[in-house]
Amino acid sequence: xxxxxxxxxxxxxxxxxxxxxxxxxxxxxxxxxxxxxxxxxxxxxxxxxxxxxxxxxxxxxxxxxxxxxxxxxxxxxxxxxxxxxxxxxxxxxxxxxxxxxxxxxxxxxxxxxxxxxxxxxxxxxxxxxxxxxxxxxxxxxxxxxxxxxxxxxxxxxxxxxxxxxxxxxxxxxxxxxxxxxxxxxxxxxxxxxxxxxxxxxxxxxxxxxxxxxxxxxxxxxxxxxxxxxxxxxxxxxxxxxxxxxxxxxxxxxxxxxxxxxxxxxxxxxxxxxxxxxxxxxxxxxxxxxxxxxxxxxxxxxxxxxxxxxxxxxxxxxxxxxxxxxxxxxxxxxxxxxxxxxxxxxxxxxxxxxxxxxxxxxxxxxxxxxxxxxxxxxxxxxxxxxxxxxxxxxxxxxxxxxxxxxxxxxxxxxxxxxxxxxxxxxxxxxxxxxxxxx
Numbered sequence: 089x090x091x092x093x094x095x096x097x098x099x100x101x102x103x104x105x106x107x108x109x110x111x112x113x114x115x116x117x118x119x120x121x122x123x124x125x126x127x128x129x130x131x132x133x134x135x136x137x138x139x140x141x142x143x144x145x146x147x148x149x150x151x152x153x154x155x156x157x158x159x160x161x162x163x164x165x166x167x168x169x170x171x172x173x174x175x176x177x178x179x180x181x182x183x184x185x186x187x188x189x190x191x192x193x194x195x196x197x198x199x200x201x202x203x204x205x206x207x208x209x210x211x212x213x214x215x216x217x218x219x220x221x222x223x224x225x226x227x228x229x230x231x232x233x234x235x236x237x238x239x240x241x242x243x244x245x246x247x248x249x250x251x252x253x254x255x256x257x258x259x260x261x262x263x264x265x266x267x268x269x270x271x272x273x274x275x276x277x278x279x280x281x282x283x284x285x286x287x288x289x290x291x292x293x294x295x296x297x298x299x300x301x302x303x304x305x306x307x308x309x310x311x312x313x314x315x316x317x318x319x320x321x322x323x324x325x326x327x328x329x330x331x332x333x334x335x336x337x338x339x340x341x342x343x344x345x346x347x348x349x350x351x352x353x354x355x356x357x358x359x360x361x362x363x364x365x366x367x368x369x370x371x372x373x374x375x376x377x378x379x380x381x382x383x384x385x386x387x388x389x390x391x392x393x394x395x396x397x398x399x400x401x402x403x404x405x406x407x408x409x410x411x412x413x414x415x416x417x418x419x420x421x422x423x424x425x426x427x428x429x430x431x432x433x434x435x436x437x438x439x440x441x442x443x444x445x446x447x448x449x450x451x452x453x454x455x456x457x458x459x460x461x462x463x464x465x466x467x468x469x470x471x472x473x474x475x476x477x478x479x480x481x482x483x484x485x486x487x488x489x490x491x492x493x494x495x496x497x498x499x500x501x502x503x504x505x506x507x508x509x510x511x512x513x514x515x516x517x518x519x520x521x522x523x524x525x
Contacts, residue, residue, distance in 0.1 A: 099137060100203045106133040108140055110151050114181070115159055116205040120198040121183035122164035122191040123208075123216055127200070130171075131179040141176030148179055162188050190216035211363055225362050226273040226404035227263060236270060236278040240311040248414045263406040272362065273406040276312045284308070285382075287367040288315055288356075290322045294512060295374050302326075303515045312357050312407070316416060319353045319370060326372050328509050343453040344377055345430035348438065352449045354416055355423045356381045358407045364445065377451040384444050391442045397424035427451075468493075469505060473524065481514070481521045 100106050105117045107129055114129055121127035131152075132142040142148050149168045157163060169180040190197040190213060197208045197216055208216065218225065242254040251258060259265045264274040275281040292303040305322060307315045328343045356368055361383020369380045385394055386401045402408040411417045418426060424440065427449065431437050436452035465473060468491050475490055476482060482490075488498040502522055505511040514521045 100135070102200050102202060103127045105129045105203065105205075106135055106137060107131050108134045109142070110148055110155075112155075113205070114152065115155055115193050116198045117200075118156060118164060118166065118181065118183050119160055119191050119193045119196075120200045120205040122160075122166075122186040123189050123197055124199055125185050127183050129181040129183070131181065132176060133173075133178060139174045139176045139178065142179055145170060145177045145179050152179075152181060159193055161192050162186075164191050187220075189220035211365065215361075215363055224403065224405055226271060226276065226406045227266065228272050229266065229269040230272060230275060234270060234275075236274055237280070238264075238277060238311075239279050240313045241277045244313055244414050262410055271406065273404070273410075276362070276407065277410070279311055279314075280309055281311070282309055283362070285362050285365055286312065286315075288319065289367050289369045290319065291369065292322075292326045292372040293374075294514065298371075301515070302512060313414075313416075315357060316353060320350065322370070323349050323372075323377075328507060341454065343455075344451045347430040348427045348451050349377065349379075351417070351423045351426045351430075352379045352451065354411060355449075358411050358417065359386075359403045361403060366445075375453050375455075377453070378448055379451070380446055380448045382446055384447065385442060394424065394442060394447075395440045397422070397428065465510075468501060469510070472501075472505065473510065476511075476522065476524045481523045483519060483521055487522070 103121075103125065104127065107114055108131075110131065114131075117127070117129050131148055132145075133139055152168065156166070164186050165184045167180075167182045167184075169182060171178045171180050190208075197213055198205045199208050199212065200206075217223075218228070238254055238259075242251075245251040245254060245258070256265060259274070262273075264271060264277060275283055276286060286308065288307040290303075290305040290307065291301060294300040294302045303322075303326065305318065307318050310318075323344075323346075353370070356370075356379055360368060360381050364382035366382040368382055369378070371378045371380075383403070385391065386403045389401045408417070417423065427438050434452075434454060436454075438452065439450040441448040441450065471491055472487055475487070484495070484498055484502060487502065488495060491498060491501070493501070502511065502513075506513050506522075509525055511522050512525050514523060
């Protein structure tokens, strides 16, 4: 069959490889495509994209068929297509994403890194095995014996569902115990999971860059349910809210919609790739919040489908169902849509940045600080502002003596000024400083 080339096929990329003639490298590329995504190898074209053609296309096709059958296990699904370009015969080896991972070439699985096909590491091989067996990380049994406590989970179930006692039958119903063994979901939900791959870093930067940190927390060795609460507390600590009054109506305006942030955090924790050796990060800047989840999209969903919010594939189905029962997510497969809906009518819209090994949700801020500062300062606030204009920064104890108020009253005043956008709070290790924004 003769098919003309399209302009997009002129260059090598992650999904397309050029080969002048057959070599063992072709099998590595086939193996990588079968493991991760559809792709094509165009035989008879050099690395620069120059068409040389094949002297004997039929012999090359037979050679490739035999090599695949003899060297790749299991045999992937592929097609061999005769194509013509510049009056030369080219053979396309079209490889399709398989369902029986891992596809191994002499015992080694391969993946694509830009235009190269490279062996996968041990952790990635585990992921491929899970794909092939249709397993999910949260449902896999934990190999070693552990004594786990579920205080946070029990409290949430009592509050939301009315379950008084978290016994073994309830844990089995939730999938936390399967075949008389704890699952990874059990570890993540327990009070002290000790899983390095479940860490979340919370950072508030002083401005819109990463030059100076105002506040930093590391969430590790705690239930993922506790992580949700800590993430929300961090957000409340650093967000601005304004109330506008028009006539008899009062409207609350948020820098970042709480709904959007809550959905993004829930998606991060529920759909995170817990086999990925990287910390999740929530970074708050003056103009945006970035929520980065380790691991790319689950197999079977495209970037366009994810960003549209029309298709969702759960990487951790047990966790997703539990969060749904607890009311921590509204409905499965609606997170992206809810984030977008919460931004309707705003000047800036959320962004979804999908990369091979991470997904980042960027939530832009409405700039409320200027409007908040237009609210008149009371005499005590004016005194604090005047002091900081001269001295640059101060600790609470310094300001406590300045305004002649007690510790609790001074802390309340400073917190209010931070929320209004008048001051910023800088965490300097053991000491906390306040500066004018």
